[in-house]
Amino acid sequence: MTAERQGMDKDTMKKNIILEIQNLSVSFQQYGRGFAMTDLDVIRDLNVTVHEGEIVAAVGSSGSGKSLLAHGILGILPYNASLGGRILYEGEELTQKRKEELRGNEIVLVPQSVAFLDPLMKIGPQIRKGKKDPGSRKKLDEIFEGYHLKQEVQDLYPFELSGGMNRRVLVSTAMMGNPRLVIADEPTPGLHMNMVRRVMSHFRELADQGAGVLLITHDLEQALETADRVVVFYAGTTVEDADVKDFGAEETLRHPYSQALWRALPQNGFQFITGTQPYVKDMPKGCPFAPRCERCREDCKGEIPYREIRGGKVRCLHTE
Amino acid sequence: MELEAKHISFQYGSDSRQILNDFSLKLTQKERVGLIAPSGFGKTTFCKILAGYEKPDQGEILLDGRPLAEYKGYCPVQMIWQHPEHLVNPRLRMREVLAEGDHLEGRIVEGLGIEPDWLNRYPAELSGGELQRFCIARALGERTRFILADEISTMLDLITQSQIWSFLVQETRQRGIGLLAVSHNLPLLQQVCTRVEDLEQRD
Amino acid sequence: MRRINGRERTVLWFGGALLFLALITIGGRFLAEKAMVTDFSRKNLAPCPAYLFGTDWMGRDMFVRTLTGLSMSIRIGFLAAGVSALLALILGTASAVMGRAVDSVITWIIDLVMGIPHILLLILISYACGKGFKGVVIGVSLTHWTSLARLIRGEVLQLKEAAYIKAAGKLGMSRFKTAWKHMVPHLLPQFLVGLILLFPHAILHEASITFLGFGLSPEQPAIGVILSESMQYLAMGKWWLALFPGLLLAGTAALFDVAGESLRKLLDPGSAHR
Numbered sequence: 001m002t003a004e005r006q007g008m009d010k011d012t013m014k015k016n017i018i019l020e021i022q023n024l025s026v027s028f029q030q031y032g033r034g035f036a037m038t039d040l041d042v043i044r045d046l047n048v049t050v051h052e053g054e055i056v057a058a059v060g061s062s063g064s065g066k067s068l069l070a071h072g073i074l075g076i077l078p079y080n081a082s083l084g085g086r087i088l089y090e091g092e093e094l095t096q097k098r099k100e101e102l103r104g105n106e107i108v109l110v111p112q113s114v115a116f117l118d119p120l121m122k123i124g125p126q127i128r129k130g131k132k133d134p135g136s137r138k139k140l141d142e143i144f145e146g147y148h149l150k151q152e153v154q155d156l157y158p159f160e161l162s163g164g165m166n167r168r169v170l171v172s173t174a175m176m177g178n179p180r181l182v183i184a185d186e187p188t189p190g191l192h193m194n195m196v197r198r199v200m201s202h203f204r205e206l207a208d209q210g211a212g213v214l215l216i217t218h219d220l221e222q223a224l225e226t227a228d229r230v231v232v233f234y235a236g237t238t239v240e241d242a243d244v245k246d247f248g249a250e251e252t253l254r255h256p257y258s259q260a261l262w263r264a265l266p267q268n269g270f271q272f273i274t275g276t277q278p279y280v281k282d283m284p285k286g287c288p289f290a291p292r293c294e295r296c297r298e299d300c301k302g303e304i305p306y307r308e309i310r311g312g313k314v315r316c317l318h319t320e
Numbered sequence: 321m322e323l324e325a326k327h328i329s330f331q332y333g334s335d336s337r338q339i340l341n342d343f344s345l346k347l348t349q350k351e352r353v354g355l356i357a358p359s360g361f362g363k364t365t366f367c368k369i370l371a372g373y374e375k376p377d378q379g380e381i382l383l384d385g386r387p388l389a390e391y392k393g394y395c396p397v398q399m400i401w402q403h404p405e406h407l408v409n410p411r412l413r414m415r416e417v418l419a420e421g422d423h424l425e426g427r428i429v430e431g432l433g434i435e436p437d438w439l440n441r442y443p444a445e446l447s448g449g450e451l452q453r454f455c456i457a458r459a460l461g462e463r464t465r466f467i468l469a470d471e472i473s474t475m476l477d478l479i480t481q482s483q484i485w486s487f488l489v490q491e492t493r494q495r496g497i498g499l500l501a502v503s504h505n506l507p508l509l510q511q512v513c514t515r516v517e518d519l520e521q522r523d
Numbered sequence: 524m525r526r527i528n529g530r531e532r533t534v535l536w537f538g539g540a541l542l543f544l545a546l547i548t549i550g551g552r553f554l555a556e557k558a559m560v561t562d563f564s565r566k567n568l569a570p571c572p573a574y575l576f577g578t579d580w581m582g583r584d585m586f587v588r589t590l591t592g593l594s595m596s597i598r599i600g601f602l603a604a605g606v607s608a609l610l611a612l613i614l615g616t617a618s619a620v621m622g623r624a625v626d627s628v629i630t631w632i633i634d635l636v637m638g639i640p641h642i643l644l645l646i647l648i649s650y651a652c653g654k655g656f657k658g659v660v661i662g663v664s665l666t667h668w669t670s671l672a673r674l675i676r677g678e679v680l681q682l683k684e685a686a687y688i689k690a691a692g693k694l695g696m697s698r699f700k701t702a703w704k705h706m707v708p709h710l711l712p713q714f715l716v717g718l719i720l721l722f723p724h725a726i727l728h729e730a731s732i733t734f735l736g737f738g739l740s741p742e743q744p745a746i747g748v749i750l751s752e753s754m755q756y757l758a759m760g761k762w763w764l765a766l767f768p769g770l771l772l773a774g775t776a777a778l779f780d781v782a783g784e785s786l787r788k789l790l791d792p793g794s795a796h797r
Binding site: 060061062063189191192193194195218220221260261264265266267270271272273274275276277279 | 358359360433437445446447448449450474475476477478479480481482483486504505510511
């Protein structure tokens with residue numbers, strides 16, 4: 001098969017959309033000092049699409065709302081949060097009821113910490129979801145072996161695990177079933193590089209079997225190593241949706257923030273732009289990146305459409 | 321001044337695995353040393369020992385030839401951690417966090433891009449990158465002679481990483497503060513350090 | 524008008540409860556003399572507009588007597604809960620910071636006190652201290668500190684290990700300043716809630732031992748005394764003698780609970796935004 005053919009195959013496969021998130025918003029109802037209640041719009045205009053067989057990385061710094069994305073899809077946001085926009089799963093609206101039915105089965109989360117595990121259940125049965133048939137047992141044994149986890153770990157309770165073990169156990173949970181959609185929320189910090197690669201290769205395997213993987217991370221370098229597509233978050237908004245190969249050079253990227261990220265890579269010059277991501281409470285009108293952007297003009301204070309350019313998407317008025 | 325770790329061995333509890341085994345390292349005030357080590361080496365533990373947070377089972381830490389434990393009060397060796405959110409009291413405003421530093425110059429606060437408005441906020445109202453700036457500022461007090469940076473930018477985005485490191489390099493160079501940077505990111509250490517100890521290659 | 528939000532409602536509950544309790548305490552204090560007035564021309568009256576709670580066999584106004592009794596109960600509760608909470612703070616903190624030996628002794632005492640039924644220990648201590656006001660306060664104080672002490676001990680142990688507290692030491696912060704700056708802001712809310720939630724216990728226990736005759740002396744206008752005296756008259760159909768004082772006692776205890784729980788709700792980040 002030629003490279004071209006492969007590319008075409010990939011494109012035809014891409015037609016099945018598993019997850020489509022349209023203009024998602026999350027806001028928190030909070031008390032300020034005293035009695036005044038305010039709505040904090042932590043996420044607005046978030047657009048992510050995950051196709052079958054694809055790993056999509058959602059990359060953003062802390063405070064850009066990436067974890068809330070995962071919690072929104074799974075319906076596990078905190079009590080004072082409210083959700084706007086649309087989430088479609090296999091073409092149908094993902095309601096709270098459907099989320100509860102699907103999570104843990106078709107949709108699995110690789111959470112950020114062991115706090116998501118049941119503290120009163122041993123690791124083995126917990127990951128097998130209580131299944132005791134030889135098939136499940138064998139599968140889990142194999143997964144654990146792959147992650148250098150001793151079989152005895154299955155008999156431990158979550159609190160008995162060490163830091164690095166935690167991560168590997170959490171990732172194992174996703175490998176157990178036959179998920180259609182895997183959402184991994186920062187699955188690898190604290191893991192050694194070799195282990196990171198192994199985890200990532202497992203995500204790739206799941207994708208090759210037809211699942212969609214949404215990898216949520218702050219680590220652009222890791223995203224570039226594993227993902228097919230990268231969605232860049234900035235201050236609670238998606239600013240760019242680009243193919244991984246677009247990150248090969250600054251010119252093929254679309255949004256000034258993505259380009260700034262590219263230039264900040266140690267191997268690409270380690271340059272930085274000044275300033276920080278704006279705080280939710282004083283978010284500028286229009287483009288959130290405008291205060292730090294050299295291409296910023298008057299019209300950046302208005303509505304910014306999410307438009308298609310060169311096969312990717314970008315939320316910027318001044319890019320070709 | 322010289323910071324020296326001599327034949328350090330360490331193990332948590334008697335039945336767990338040995339993490340540090342007869343490890344030695346020397347660091348001067350003119351140097352920025354990068355440390356890359358294999359998984360299970362105990363990088364964070366080593367930094368904690370070097371900064372006096374833990375006592376080694378064997379070996380000693382010498383600062384200018386004197387055991388580090390003899391320095392009472394302000395510790396000239398300051399550590400910056402991977403997760404800044406654990407290093408600030410969630411109930412104190414950021415103004416008070418900065419006040420813990422030793423005669424901090426306004427230049428440091430400015431150089432790290434700390435905005436005046438952040439000082440009135442609580443830690444929960446800041447992002448990880450913003451908190452890390454405070455932790456770095458606090459560690460750069462007047463009497464600081466060495467900085468240990470344990471994966472300080474691993475959880476941060478690339479732009480913040482670059483901002484923070486360029487300031488740290490400039491500040492430590494200018495004031496003659498020695499720096500030990502622990503990371504798994506070789507390109508980063510090559511950008512930042514004067515010498516890189518790659519223990520992965522050594523084995 | 525705008526809807527009252529959750530936090531305002533909670534604060535209203537808290538403030539309302541405190542105000543009501545303060546009124547009873549102060550009101551009862553001023554009525555103390557009136558409560559002693561006997562008038563045989565109006566004895567054994569059932570509740571009526573003039574005497575809301577009726578009168579007793581000596582013609583004393585039961586409303587005034589009840590308020591005075593409650594006021595006394597609240598003052599005893601205040602004193603006992605205060606001493607108790609202070610004990611809890613000192614012993615809990617000492618247990619956490621003064622090393623293993625001190626810790627095991629204090630933990631042992633906590634287990635011991637918790638192991639003996641409250642009321643039994645209370646009666647013993649009160650009796651040994653000569654009953655009366657002193658006996659009751661000492662008894663209640665010495666029996667109610669344990670669970671708060673245990674809570675504070677756990678909290679301090681956890682704080683001691685917090686990374687920001689260890690870092691403060693390396694930044695040259697003295698132990699005293701560390702405790703003041705870093706520990707007190709965490710402990711204070713817990714302590715206050717614990718203190719307020721001690722009140723209903725203290726009040727109810729004071730009333731119980733007085734009722735049983737091991738607490739305040741019969742001349743004092745205490746709820747426990749009122750209740751035990753009314754026992755003999757209950758059989759004669761004088762139901763109001765026990766009903767209203769009993770209800771008000773229960774209400775007072777419940778109000779303190781409301782105040783404590785509201786405060787907890789406001790201070791606990793898990794529910795602060797509800």
